Amino acid sequence: MLSAVFWVPRLSAPWDLFLKYLKEGHPIGIFIMGWYRTVGFETVDDTVFALGQGMLLWLTLRQNRRAEEGERQPLLA
Numbered sequence: 001m002l003s004a005v006f007w008v009p010r011l012s013a014p015w016d017l018f019l020k021y022l023k024e025g026h027p028i029g030i031f032i033m034g035w036y037r038t039v040g041f042e043t044v045d046d047t048v049f050a051l052g053q054g055m056l057l058w059l060t061l062r063q064n065r066r067a068e069e070g071e072r073q074p075l076l077a
Contacts, residue, residue: 001054004046011039 018031036044 001047001050004043004050007043007046011043 018035021031022028
């Protein structure tokens with residue numbers, strides 16, 4: 001997740017051009033898609049990857065807790 005956050009300052013985008021066209025009334029969706037196609041895909045892809053890794057970690061930790069509970073049960077009553 002830190003890698004995704006630190007991608008943002010490393011990327012350069014023509015913000016002055018974006019602001020100029022926004023003032024002229026162009027829809028913001030055009031700029032979002034343009035940003036994604038030029039430099040934003042790295043940040044978005046890294047964020048999705050980090051979220052996927054976090055979910056796998058959560059599932060693994062949850063599974064380990066259940067396994068430990070079973071190991072603490074006596075084998076013979």
